[in-house]
Amino acid sequence: MGLIKIADAIERARSIMLVAHVQPDGDTLGSCFALKVMLEKMGKDVFICCDGDMPSRYQELFPADMILNPLNVKETADLAIAVDCADSARLGKCFKLFKNAKATANIDHHITNDGYAQLNFVTGASSVGEIVCELMQLCGIEPDEKSAQYLYIAISTDTGNFTYSNTNRKCLTYAAEMVELFDLRNTADVLFRRRSLIATQLIGRALSRLEIFDGGKIAFVTLLESDMKEFGAHSSDCESIVDFAREIEETQAAVFFRELLHGVKISFRSKGGIDVGAVAALYGGGGHAGASGCQTSGKLDEVKKSVLEKLKGLI
Ligand SMILES: [Mn+2]
Known part of the structure; x- marks a missing residue:
C-alpha cells in the first residue's frame, strides 16, 4: 500500500489521534510530535496518546503535557494513527481508543508488523521518522525548527546516532535537510552524551x-x-x-x-x-x-x- 492512502485518510479527517508505543522511545515520540506539528499546519485537531510515561531523557526535548493518558481520553477521533507499533499489543491501553476511531492507520518499519489497522504502511525504512519525512513531502508541508528537531530525534535514535546497519543514504539526506533548522549540538548532547x-x-x-x-x-x-x-x-x-x-x-x-x-x-x-x-x-x-x-x-x-x-x- 502506498503512503498516498495515508495522506488521503489524513485529508478526509478532522480530528486525528496519534498513538506512541508503550515504553516510548525516540522514534515513536519524535515521529508523533513531528506529525502533530505537520497535521496542525494542515488545520487538523491532533492529540498524542501513550500508555506510559515519557522517559526522563526525553523530558526536556518534548512537551510532556502534550501526551495524553488513554484513560483520560473521551473523544473518538476521525482517524487514529499508530506510530512505530509493530503489533497491537504495543499500543497498550490505547488500543481500545484506536479501534474505536472512525478510521485506523499504522505507520511502521518493523517487517514483522502484522497489519492490525485498516490502512497499513510498513516498509523497511531506518525509522518511522524517515517515513514521516516522506509523508511531509507528500502533503506539501515544509519542516520548521520544531518538526526538524523531532524528526532528527526519531531518526538519530533509531539508527544509533547514524551508526547501525539501518543507516542509509535516505535517512542521512533527510537529516542533512533538518540539521540547519534547529540546534543539533544541544539536542545531540541530551540524546547521546549524557547519562544519569x-x-x-x-x-x-x-x-x-x-x-x-x-x-x-x-x-x-x-x-x-x-x-x-x-x-x-x-x-x-x-x-x-x-x-x-x-x-x-x-x-x-x-x-x-x-x-x-x-x-x-x-x-x-x-x-x-x-x-x-x-x-x-x-x-x-x-x-x-x-x-x-x-x-x-x-x-x-x-x-x-x-x-x-x-x-x-x-x-
Ligand atoms: Mn522505530
Whole structure:
C-alpha cells in the first residue's frame, strides 16, 4: 500500500489521534510530535496518546503535557494513527481508543508488523521518522525548527546516532535537510552524551561482575535485585549496560542479566552473524539476530548456565 492512502485518510479527517508505543522511545515520540506539528499546519485537531510515561531523557526535548493518558481520553477521533507499533499489543491501553476511531492507520518499519489497522504502511525504512519525512513531502508541508528537531530525534535514535546497519543514504539526506533548522549540538548532547548518575553507578556495578567465556567470545554482565534497591534504580536506568559487554573487542555474544524478584530479565547483543534472536526465542522472548531480549523464571545461576550452554552451541 502506498503512503498516498495515508495522506488521503489524513485529508478526509478532522480530528486525528496519534498513538506512541508503550515504553516510548525516540522514534515513536519524535515521529508523533513531528506529525502533530505537520497535521496542525494542515488545520487538523491532533492529540498524542501513550500508555506510559515519557522517559526522563526525553523530558526536556518534548512537551510532556502534550501526551495524553488513554484513560483520560473521551473523544473518538476521525482517524487514529499508530506510530512505530509493530503489533497491537504495543499500543497498550490505547488500543481500545484506536479501534474505536472512525478510521485506523499504522505507520511502521518493523517487517514483522502484522497489519492490525485498516490502512497499513510498513516498509523497511531506518525509522518511522524517515517515513514521516516522506509523508511531509507528500502533503506539501515544509519542516520548521520544531518538526526538524523531532524528526532528527526519531531518526538519530533509531539508527544509533547514524551508526547501525539501518543507516542509509535516505535517512542521512533527510537529516542533512533538518540539521540547519534547529540546534543539533544541544539536542545531540541530551540524546547521546549524557547519562544519569544512577545509570553510571549501575554500569560500574554490572561491569564489576563481568564474566568471560571462550577467551572473551561470550561476555556476561549482571545486576542483582539488591543492586537496583541499593541505587534506587528503575529498569530504564539499565538501558545501555549490555553494550558495554558487546563493545569488548573479542566478544561475539554479549548478555546482560538482571535479577528480578521472580525470574531474570535478559538482554542479548551479538556480532558476526550469531543469531541471539533465536536464543531469546527459546525463553519466550524475541528481537533480531543482533539484538534481542526475554524474561524468564528461574534462579539467576541456573538461567546463566542454561544461556551459556545455548551460546556455546552457536560459537
Ligand atoms: Mn522505530
